Amino acid sequence: MATENHGTVETTEAPAHESGGLPQLQFEHWGGQIVWLLLIFAVLYVVLSKGLLPRVSGAIDERGAKIAGDIADARRLKDEAEVQARAAAAEVAEARAKAQKTAADAKAKASAQAAERQAKEEAVLAEKLAAAEASITTARDEAMSHVRTVAEETAGAIVEKLTGKTASAAELKAALA
Amino acid sequence: MADPMHQFQIQKIVELPTVTVPGLGAIDLSITNSVFAMLLAATLIVVFYAAAARKAVVPGRLQTVGEMLYGLVDGLAESIIGHDGKKFLPFVFTLFAFVLFMNLQGMFLVFTATSQLAVTLTLGIMVILTVIGVGFAKNGIKFFKLFAPSGVPWPLYFLLVPIEILSFLIRPITLGLRLFGNMLGGHVVLKIFAGFVVALGGLGVLGWAGAALALSSVIALTALEFMVAFLQAFVFAVLTCVYLNDVVHLDSH
Numbered sequence: 211m212a213t214e215n216h217g218t219v220e221t222t223e224a225p226a227h228e229s230g231g232l233p234q235l236q237f238e239h240w241g242g243q244i245v246w247l248l249l250i251f252a253v254l255y256v257v258l259s260k261g262l263l264p265r266v267s268g269a270i271d272e273r274g275a276k277i278a279g280d281i282a283d284a285r286r287l288k289d290e291a292e293v294q295a296r297a298a299a300a301e302v303a304e305a306r307a308k309a310q311k312t313a314a315d316a317k318a319k320a321s322a323q324a325a326e327r328q329a330k331e332e333a334v335l336a337e338k339l340a341a342a343e344a345s346i347t348t349a350r351d352e353a354m355s356h357v358r359t360v361a362e363e364t365a366g367a368i369v370e371k372l373t374g375k376t377a378s379a380a381e382l383k384a385a386l387a
Numbered sequence: 388m389a390d391p392m393h394q395f396q397i398q399k400i401v402e403l404p405t406v407t408v409p410g411l412g413a414i415d416l417s418i419t420n421s422v423f424a425m426l427l428a429a430t431l432i433v434v435f436y437a438a439a440a441r442k443a444v445v446p447g448r449l450q451t452v453g454e455m456l457y458g459l460v461d462g463l464a465e466s467i468i469g470h471d472g473k474k475f476l477p478f479v480f481t482l483f484a485f486v487l488f489m490n491l492q493g494m495f496l497v498f499t500a501t502s503q504l505a506v507t508l509t510l511g512i513m514v515i516l517t518v519i520g521v522g523f524a525k526n527g528i529k530f531f532k533l534f535a536p537s538g539v540p541w542p543l544y545f546l547l548v549p550i551e552i553l554s555f556l557i558r559p560i561t562l563g564l565r566l567f568g569n570m571l572g573g574h575v576v577l578k579i580f581a582g583f584v585v586a587l588g589g590l591g592v593l594g595w596a597g598a599a600l601a602l603s604s605v606i607a608l609t610a611l612e613f614m615v616a617f618l619q620a621f622v623f624a625v626l627t628c629v630y631l632n633d634v635v636h637l638d639s640h
Contacts, residue, residue, distance in 0.1 A: 232392065232395070232504075232571075233392055233393075233395040233396040233397065234395055234502070234503055234504040234505070234567070234571070235504065236397065238415070239397040239415070239419065239421070239505065240505040241411070241412070241413070241414035241415060242414055242415045242416050242417060242419065242422065243397075243419070243421050243422060243425075243503060243505040243506055243509075244505055244509045245414055245416060246416070246418075246421075246422040246425060246426075247425055247505075247506055247509050247510070248509070248513075250425050250426060250429045251429075251481065251485060251510075251513070253429065254429045254432060254433070254481055254484075254485060255477065255478065255481045257433055258432070258433075258436065258477060258480065258481050258484070259477030259478075259481070262433070262436040262437065262440050263436075263440075263457065263476070263477055263480060265440035265441075265442070266436065266439070266440045266453060266454060266457045267457070267461075268442070269440065269441060269442050269443070269446075269450070269454070270454055270457070270458070272442065272444065273444050273446075276444055
């Protein structure tokens with residue numbers, strides 16, 4: 211049987227067969243091609259589906275997951291940074307308010323102290339002024355009393371010189387009143 | 388001129404014993420140029436993907452191409468079959484890659500396995516047997532609803548059911564013939580125009596102009612054939628997805 215088949219295969223390559231239509235329609239070659247095709251396809255299918263394609267899809271999925279993860283990370287970090295920036299801004303505002311308050315307090319304290327000191331100085335000055343005024347008044351009163359005495363004496367002397375008579379103190383006092 | 392059909396001649400490379408299967412007759416298992424082309428295509432796919440399937444997050448050139456082809460078929464299965472497409476992805480991808488590599492191999496080597504009717508018809512029948520198998524596994528006896536679309540007045544079924552059955556049975560033949568015809572036609576035309584270049588070139592100065600014209604046609608046709616090689620593999624994968632979708636989503640049929 212085998213040798214018989216060999217014979218037919220050999221003759222197909224002769225020119226007589228080649229001119230007889232399409233070489234694809236030499237059916238004695240179909241069996242081998244079909245068997246080999248099924249075999250090769252089955253092996254290829256197993257190798258691809260069990261071995262190589264999962265690796266390819268794994269790499270693609272991994273890349274997708276990595277990109278998604280990286281984006282999520284970046285988003286999270288951005289949110290974190292925003293929160294921190296907001297906290298920092300709040301801190302700055304608080305510090306500024308504190309500083310302003312401290313400055314205002316210091317200013318108020320300083321102005322209060324200044325006012326107090328001024329009031330004290332003023333009191334001292336007023337006291338001194340009052341004392342001076344009092345001494346002036348006493349001095350003037352004293353001077354005024356001296357003026358009366360001087361006038362009485364002057365009047366007495368004038369009267370004595372003009373009249374030659376001595377006027378009594380009571381008469382002088384009455385005349386000057 | 389060289390015989391443009393000679394390129395399709397099956398030739399033995401390694402003699403192997405013939406096996407006799409009862410009922411089928413003798414099957415010559417010798418490694419022919421056709422078998423060699425298939426073996427080479429499968430080997431190249433495995434070598435290519437062994438090199439391309441890396442875990443690198445930032446892919447290199449090879450990995451990018453590998454993932455692009457995978458993504459192409461993945462998107463195809465996903466968009467046509469929907470969520471269930473993932474299950475059939477390895478099958479569709481194997482078909483796509485195998486046909487694509489055999490087609491492209493024909494552009495570089497002297498023999499194109501997909502220009503053999505035995506190969507393309509077997510692929511077509513394999514697809515349709517898979518479709519039938521999936522259809523029965525998924526729908527049981529309801530699989531036959533595929534031939535009786537709903538929403539039709541019942542007298543029409545007398546006309547519709549035979550048409551549907553016929554169109555279903557003709558699918559493997561159209562699948563196989565489409566691929567076979569494209570590959571056969573392309574390579575024959577290439578060979579004939581290339582033959583013109585030689586034949587006209589031998590005619591002297593006047594013939595050179597014709598030879599140059601024929602040569603430019605060969606260049607243009609070669610570019611076209613590269614496109615056809617890719618396109619036919621793609622069409623094969625698309626139709627496989629469409630046929631699978633028919634039986635996966637039988638309820639919405």
